[in-house]
Amino acid sequence: MSENLTYEKVNKIFDVGGKNPVHALCDVSFTINSGExxxxxxxxxxxxxxxxxxxxGLETITSGKMLYGDVDISTIPPYKRNIGMVFQSxxxxxxMNIFENVAYGLRVRKTPEAEVKRKVTEVMELVGLQDELKRNPSPTALSGGQQQRVAIARALVYSPDILLLDEPLANLDAKLRRYMRAEIRRIQKATNITTIFVTHDQEEAMAVGDRLAVLRKGVVEQIGTSDELYTQPQNSFVANFIGKMNFFKAEIENIDGASALARxxxxxxxxxxxxxxxxGSFTKGSSALLGARPEQLIVSKALPQRPSLPGTVKIIQHLGQFVRYEVEMEGDAASAIFEIDMGGLVVDIKEGEKVNVSLKSSLASLYEAKEEA
Ligand SMILES: Nc1ncnc2c1ncn2[C@@H]1O[C@H](COP(=O)(O)OP(=O)(O)O)[C@@H](O)[C@H]1O
Ligand SMILES: [Mg+2]
Incomplete structure (x- = not known):
């Protein structure tokens, strides 16, 4: 039976020769559901x-607990944890030929030969390498994407309780990377093994994960589904890391239980x-960041009805469904470069021209100023 994996106040401090120890994990606490x-x-x-x-188990944590179900695994040696890991490299x-590469974890576990054969064949079918297995070359004779599949098969073959993937697609070209995202989801759903997929690419994380945790400087900033992180980021770092957020530097002019007026x-x-x-928490007079997604802003040549701020168009990019305007904002009332997505080309606006930037709708959000990304 598969169990939940829970981190409880996990800290990891690398002591690098006495001076400036690196606090790599700070009170990390969350639960990954079984099969997630x-x-x-x-x-x-x-x-x-x-x-x-x-x-x-390749690093020893400084404090905290890691629970698989009710069992604290943090003191169990790595070879007894039944965890599969795939590295970026x-x-x-x-x-060794690819059969032996994949069979390795079974041989270490002294699995009988007939079972080794059956399991390797089964897992190579799962990752779509049944034809390559018949030829059984060295992994060096395979493409990057095929090598990645061998690495995944090798980690899956002994039915680990948990599968760990550390930036598994980083060495593949852009097109293959997008294809492998879907493959990893398919394989994970077929096996239902609890999996942690690590990436620094927000688009990849949003495409692959059932849920995501955003980590900054060893601290978990927010956990949720892709949709929750995009539509309800809890602070300016997450807001600008999951998609783009443009920030106006504002001051709270009025605040009550229902709303705030930010100028x-x-x-x-x-x-x-x-x-x-x-x-965040605000009082009258506090500094704040007023955030707007690229699709929540408008560029126009004429002064709009709604309040606006001036800027200069630096770059216009046609991106298929929308046109992105990069606008350098004047003064220090806003973060320097805004990204504004319009449904189509605004005919009278050219690169290098002055424009007015306004909010399309009342969907802007407020964040604390101290944590600007
Ligand atoms: N063995 C180590 N000794 C000292 N510092 C380390 C060691 N491994 C990682 N670090 C430091 O811990 C922090 C986190 O590193 P890492 O977990 O590799 O980050 P990421 O995988 O998110 O890029 C970094 O500041 C890194 O320099
Ligand atoms: Mg890393």
């Missing part, structure tokens, strides 16, 4: 690999923000 495909997302150096290696054995400093640009979109 869970993504760990965050910029390089935020602690993703450290959490995976700690789960596998694939880490296949070039001197962009020194301008006539003010917006009422509904309580459901206020993230």
């Amino acid at each position: 495909l869970f993504c760990l997302l965050g910029p390089s150096g935020c602690g993703k690999t450290t959490l995976l290696r700690s789960t596998a 694939f880490a296949l054995y070039p001197h 962009v400093k020194g301008t006539g640009f003010a917006e009422t923000v509904d309580r459901s979109r206020i993230h």
Whole structure:
């Protein structure tokens, strides 16, 4: 029976010769449900690999617990944890054929030969390499995508309780990467093995995961489905990491239980923000960031009816379903470069021209100013 995997106040401190120890994981606490495909997302150096290696037992955590069901696995040696791991570099054995690469974990476990054959065949079918298995070459004779499948098969063959994938697609080209995202979802759903998929690519995490955790500097910033993270980011870091968020620098002019009135400093640009979109605690006079997604803003040449701020169009990009305007905002009332997505080309606006930027609808959100991304 498969169980939930729970992290309880997990800390990992790397002691690097006495000075400036690295606090790689800070009170990490969350639960991954049995059978879930869970993504760990965050910029390089935020602690993703450290959490995976700690789960596998390749690092010893400084404090906290890691529970598989009711059992604390943090003191169990790695070879007794029954965890499969796939590394970014694939880490296949070039001197062994692909059968032996995949069979490795079974041989270590002293599995009878007939069962080795049956299990390797089964898992190679699952990852779509049945034809390659018949030829049985060295992994070096395979393409990058096929090598990645061998690495996944090798981790799955002994039916691990947990599968850990550390940036498994990072070494593949862009097109194959997009294809393999769907493959990984298919394979995970077919086996139902609890899986942690690590990536620094937000689009990949949103496409692959049932749920995601966003990690920054060893701290879990938010956990939720792709949709929850995109539509209800809890702070400005998540807001700008999951998709783009443009920020106006504002001040709270009025606040009550229902809404807040935020004014962009020194301008006539003010917006009422509904309580459901206020993230953080504010009082009258506090500084705040007023955030708007690219599709929530409008660029126009003529002064719009709604309050607006001036900027200069730097770049216009046609991106199929929409046209993206990169606008350099004037003064310091806003983060320097805005991205604004319009449904189509605005005919009278050219690169290098001055425009007015306004909010399309009252869907802007408020975030605390101190945590600007
Ligand atoms: N063995 C180690 N010794 C010292 N510092 C380490 C070690 N491994 C990782 N770190 C540091 O811990 C932090 C998290 O690293 P890592 O988990 O590899 O991040 P990510 O996988 O998200 O890029 C970084 O600051 C990194 O430099
Ligand atoms: Mg890493």
